Amino acid sequence: xxxxxxxxxxxxxxxxxxxxxxxxxxxxxxxxxxxxxxxxxxxxxxxxxxxxxxxxxxxxxxxxxxxxxxxxxxxxxxxxxxxxxxxxxxxxxxxxxxxxxxxxxxxxxxxxxxxxxxxxxxxxxxxxxxxxxxxxxxxxxxxxxxxxxxxxxxxxxxxxxxxxxxxxxxxxxxxxxxxxxxxxxxxxxxxxxxxxxxxxxxxxxxxxxxxxxxxxxxxxxxxxxxxxxxxxxxxxxxxxxxxxxxxxxxxxxxxxxxxxxxxxxxxxxxxxxxxxxxxxxxxxxxxxxxxxxxxxxxxxxxxxxxxxxxx
Amino acid sequence: xxxxxxxxxxxxxxxxxxxxxxxxxxxxxxxxxxxxxxxxxxxxxxxxxxxxxxxxxxxxxxxxxxxxxxxxxxxxxxxxxxxxxxxxxxxxxxxxxxxxxxxxxxxxxxxxxxxxxxxxxxxxxxxxxxxxxxxxxxxxxxxxxxxxxxxxxxxxxxxxxxxxxxxxxxxxxxxxxxxxxxxxxxxxxxxxxxxxxxxxxxxxxxxxxxxxxxxxxxxxxxxxxxxxxxxxxxxxxxxxxxxxxxxxxxxxxxxxxxxxxxxxxxxxxxxxxxxxxxxxxxxxxxxxxxxxxxxxxxxxxxxxxxxxxxx
Numbered sequence: 001x002x003x004x005x006x007x008x009x010x011x012x013x014x015x016x017x018x019x020x021x022x023x024x025x026x027x028x029x030x031x032x033x034x035x036x037x038x039x040x041x042x043x044x045x046x047x048x049x050x051x052x053x054x055x056x057x058x059x060x061x062x063x064x065x066x067x068x069x070x071x072x073x074x075x076x077x078x079x080x081x082x083x084x085x086x087x088x089x090x091x092x093x094x095x096x097x098x099x100x101x102x103x104x105x106x107x108x109x110x111x112x113x114x115x116x117x118x119x120x121x122x123x124x125x126x127x128x129x130x131x132x133x134x135x136x137x138x139x140x141x142x143x144x145x146x147x148x149x150x151x152x153x154x155x156x157x158x159x160x161x162x163x164x165x166x167x168x169x170x171x172x173x174x175x176x177x178x179x180x181x182x183x184x185x186x187x188x189x190x191x192x193x194x195x196x197x198x199x200x201x202x203x204x205x206x207x208x209x210x211x212x213x214x215x216x217x218x219x220x221x222x223x224x225x226x227x228x229x230x231x232x233x234x235x236x237x238x239x240x241x242x243x244x245x246x247x248x249x250x251x252x253x254x255x256x257x258x259x260x261x262x263x264x265x266x267x268x269x270x271x272x273x274x275x276x277x278x279x280x281x282x283x284x285x286x287x288x289x290x291x292x293x294x295x296x297x298x299x300x301x302x303x304x305x306x307x308x309x310x311x
Numbered sequence: 312x313x314x315x316x317x318x319x320x321x322x323x324x325x326x327x328x329x330x331x332x333x334x335x336x337x338x339x340x341x342x343x344x345x346x347x348x349x350x351x352x353x354x355x356x357x358x359x360x361x362x363x364x365x366x367x368x369x370x371x372x373x374x375x376x377x378x379x380x381x382x383x384x385x386x387x388x389x390x391x392x393x394x395x396x397x398x399x400x401x402x403x404x405x406x407x408x409x410x411x412x413x414x415x416x417x418x419x420x421x422x423x424x425x426x427x428x429x430x431x432x433x434x435x436x437x438x439x440x441x442x443x444x445x446x447x448x449x450x451x452x453x454x455x456x457x458x459x460x461x462x463x464x465x466x467x468x469x470x471x472x473x474x475x476x477x478x479x480x481x482x483x484x485x486x487x488x489x490x491x492x493x494x495x496x497x498x499x500x501x502x503x504x505x506x507x508x509x510x511x512x513x514x515x516x517x518x519x520x521x522x523x524x525x526x527x528x529x530x531x532x533x534x535x536x537x538x539x540x541x542x543x544x545x546x547x548x549x550x551x552x553x554x555x556x557x558x559x560x561x562x563x564x565x566x567x568x569x570x571x572x573x574x575x576x577x578x579x580x581x582x583x584x585x586x587x588x589x590x591x592x593x594x595x596x597x598x599x600x601x602x603x604x605x606x607x608x609x610x611x612x613x614x615x616x617x618x619x620x621x622x
Contacts (some may be wrong), residue, residue, distance in 0.1 A: 097443045097469060104468065105419030112416045117583045118429055123575040125567035127584040132408045132591055156467055157415065158408060256436035264434040272428045273438040280443055 142197030453508030
């Protein structure tokens with residue numbers, strides 16, 4: 001039996017998703033039709049983004065499940081016309097790999113002093129050789145799955161990495177510290193700090209005037225975690241004084257970062273537009289195909305939304 | 312017995328070397344004096360750079376060996392007043408680690424498209440997410456010790472890496488190809504090419520108009536190997552046509568790169584000043600201390616210069 005799969009998301013997404021989806025669906029070994037246009041009463045599965053033009057699911061009489069390509073489902077979970085199982089996207093592979101690549105890349109960028117060569121209007125041939133990774137201690141604040149994955153990659157390159165978390169964690173092959181005293185020890189020793197904590201009332205302003213002053217002068221701050229982890233004004237003061245050499249920030253209290261935010265124009269700040277970790281079509285397509293396989297096999301779906309809880 | 316060790320190199324080097332040398336000498340557990348000034352007839356060992364003010368070794372009557380901090384000894388090997396053993400610096404640890412860090416950093420930089428965020432005068436919030444490393448094939452031309460070390464680091468981060476060498480090599484855990492046909496296969500598949508071949512008549516202009524045309528449009532070129540590996544004019548033409556998206560070059564036919572060289576001003580070229588791999592004080596100090604230990608123990612010195620061969 002041929003499965004009819006409707007792709008109901010913005011046209012840009014179709015450009016990104018079509019090839020990886022076909023690859024993942026081909027691997028299931030079942031006949032299928034995948035298209036952005038299909039008679040509503042012929043659709044078996046809908047691959048969906050909540051900003052799709054499809055908002056009334058009533059005509060989709062044969063629909064077995066709606067599979068989101070977004071992590072967030074708040075815009076669709078209350079839709080009364082949607083009665084079949086709904087899944088959200090949890091692209092663990094894409095999120096973790098992306099975070100490790102972004103963090104490793106920006107740690108190496110600051111470690112190697114790349115910016116002085118990327119922007120060198122005077123064409124200065126100035127060979128200064130940075131220390132090697134074993135002489136560049138890195139702290140990772142927040143030592144969950146993402147922090148540990150980044151720590152493994154950086155440790156593999158020779159950096160002495162210390163992970164920090166609120167409560168003690170013992171992770172095979174990695175060094176960690178914890179609690180308020182541990183935070184001071186870790187920051188006092190770190191030339192590069194990477195923030196990977198969740199956004200909770202306890203983690204707000206973890207980097208503030210006091211904690212930034214604990215770091216060695218000329219340290220680097222990298223934030224791919226959450227905007228509120230940093231007291232923005234304290235960071236700018238520390239950059240202006242030279243206490244912090246440079247900050248590379250991927251997340252902000254308001255996103256997109258407003259045009260008048262002082263981070264944009266600050267010569268010691270690099271803004272990246274919340275790209276450190278994102279769902280990637282190649283790995284997301286595998287999750288979508290796996291859920292179609294599970295549905296056909298009457299197995300429980302991955303990441304099925306609990307309509308009562310709302311996520 | 313206290314060993315008297317004279318540091319005879321430029322004052323800048325003393326600033327870099329004093330602390331790591333003391334750390335490495337302390338580890339020998341033998342009394343020593345390390346200084347930049349010492350009565351000539353009291354000196355047991357001289358840690359030396361050929362541009363030192365010491366050019367007449369006659370007054371150094373007690374000297375046991377001259378230990379270079381440079382790899383090149385051509386400026387000193389013919390000095391007739393130097394009759395004690397002479398060693399050159401081979402800082403395998405520093406050279407290899409430095410190369411792996413530089414190559415990994417610049418591969419990640421191009422892979423992640425960092426430059427668009429580092430230089431973003433319009434303050435554009437433009438979240439485009441790059442593919443993940445498994446979708447970004449990397450070729451390493453020249454698959455000796457340095458090439459293999461870089462391949463291992465990049466493979467560890469998930470990049471599909473293929474090493475290429477003139478004759479076949481089978482390296483555990485790494486993928487490689489060889490010979491002229493292999494070069495075409497490797498380049499046709501590579502979105503990033505890293506050049507790590509030696510400079511020989513056979514390797515000159517390995518990247519030229521024809522071989523650059525084999526690469527996928529928009530590929531990246533990274534050269535930390537030797538300047539003559541690239542036909543410079545062909546590379547500039549490929550950058551201008553868009554065939555190559557960007558080149559990051561650490562080595563050149565003439566160094567320092569002349570002010571009027573077109574690479575300096577080209578918007579798609581990043582020049583780094585021959586820093587990818589260099590002797591590093593921390594690891595070089597260990598080699599120097601090890602040679603003092605060997606000399607005192609009457610063991611053969613590491614990297615002793617053959618005065619007849621000249622190196």
